[in-house]
Amino acid sequence: MKYRFIGGMVIGFALFPAIFVLADGADLFARKCEFCHRIEGQAAPVNPADKAGIVWVKYFKRGRHPVDLGKILNDEELRSVVLYLQEHAADSDRPAMAAIPN
């Protein structure tokens, strides 16, 4: 039984990379937001944990971003970035473990 199970897991591992990879919020955040927001970039780095989830939603709803992002992200893309920001916002769950310093 043990070996059949391991066999299944191995086949599973082999198949999954074939699955189509969709651009999601995390991806868009890294590609689009961090294009400008990075060390020595056009603007200082931003972190989803800078604001609470609902504050992110309001930030974009009120059009508070100082640079027009209309040409960089369409509405659908902005929505998924905001979802990503909410998921990792200041008031979101955090992993708990002994810290890893960088």
Add this chain to the structure above:
Amino acid sequence: MKKTLLSLGVMLVWAGSVFAGVGAETVTMPADVYKAILERLDSLQQRVNDLEQEKTVVQPTREQYDKLSQDVDNIYDTLDEVETKTLQDRINFGAELRTRVDNYSFDNMGTRTDLLTGMESTNDDGHDDNNWSNRFRLNMDAEISNSLSFHGRLAVYKNWGDSDYTESDLYVDINQAHRPGTTSLKLDRAYIDWIPQGIPVPLALTIGRHPSTEGPPFELKENRLRQSTYPALLIDLETDGIVGTIGLEQYTSLKNSAFRLAYGIGYHSDFDNSDSFSFLDDDEAGDSTMFATFLESEMPGLPASLAVLSYIHIDDVPSSFRGPNDDHGNPANVNLGDLDLYGIHLQVDDLKKSGFDLFVSWGASRSDPNGKFATYPGYGDMGLLTADGQDKKSGSSLYAGLRYKLPIEMLNHPKIGFEFNHGSKYWISMGNASNELYNKLATRGDVYEIYYIQPVSRHLFFRTGYTRINYDYTLSGYHTGQPVSTDAELENYYLLMDCRF
């Protein structure tokens, strides 16, 4: 004004062409002068446009202006108060409530005593059809400074209609907050992460009562993020200690890679039965200390993955982690020898965005007994993984599983999971604080579990599941005594509700 300027320009141009056309007398106008005039015209035009726009700007009256600046002053004052208050709120609080109903049935178990000794028995069924419990947790954290943070958790875990503590040798310091008891708060974890500044390596020191329960991969089933430094198959205990972590990302370029050294006390030997000088060593088993090293990292090319290599050494394991207690007629506590644990844990969350989370965890244990044993009245001799503590014993366990996030948005993306583990005859680990009271990862035999998670919102979910354990050997989870064959089977159905905020 605009029109006047325009006409002037037109006249000039017209005049120029007229003179040129008549040819009587040519007014030569150098091209640069002509151009300068046009430019001047342009800038005048721009100025006119600007002036016209300015006209549309509403100028507040003196009264309105005073009111506005008063409002701004008020807002600043309020913000000062709010900011001060926020800075004074040194700790952020969060809470969790879990209500759970369990149905347990245990076949061929013998009496509870027989499960310990492996003796044949006629009394072989045990069950509880309707076991309700509440678990409340108060979570705390604080960013004290850039290099210092605090995390804590207090817990109350109790059965419905019951507020006493189970007198069991297995309910001890290392799982106080994970076993149902009284309504009083217990300290589950309280630790600081300190990243000393100005030293050449990235070092973090984690000191206190550690995040060492519900480790990977339990967060999948618990529908949350990682909860412990250690893989659950090896360590699922409330531990007090010190962990030093060196971040390796800048040397290896592997994300979240780290080397850890841990030191802890698994059992503190003191005079529990003495009225005075109870802090002194009782000269029985002595302290049990724990040294461990871990190497962990995200796996290259697999975001949100985790690989952990573990080695743990436990010195001077006592026969009872509860210690001598005259009230319960326990014999003197005996130091039984040492124990080593090894492990490899591999886990990938949301593999290639497929919705699948997968893990495989392997653990091995090896005892190094010192030939001593404790004699429990009615139970017989119990040494380290044997009766007499003479032989070294090796055990191992394999734990694997997956979770799939269903792409059904209407139902908030429910999740289904399947887990399997198999432990050998002498398998032993440190999972005494397991979320399930039967500590399935300690099983010497096979365990199958299936569960379904139904999220209601970010803060609320339900989980229902079924676990079946086929024990091959007795004494699963006990580090003492000689395991013998058994046909015991445990089944558990449950439904739980978790609210976290």
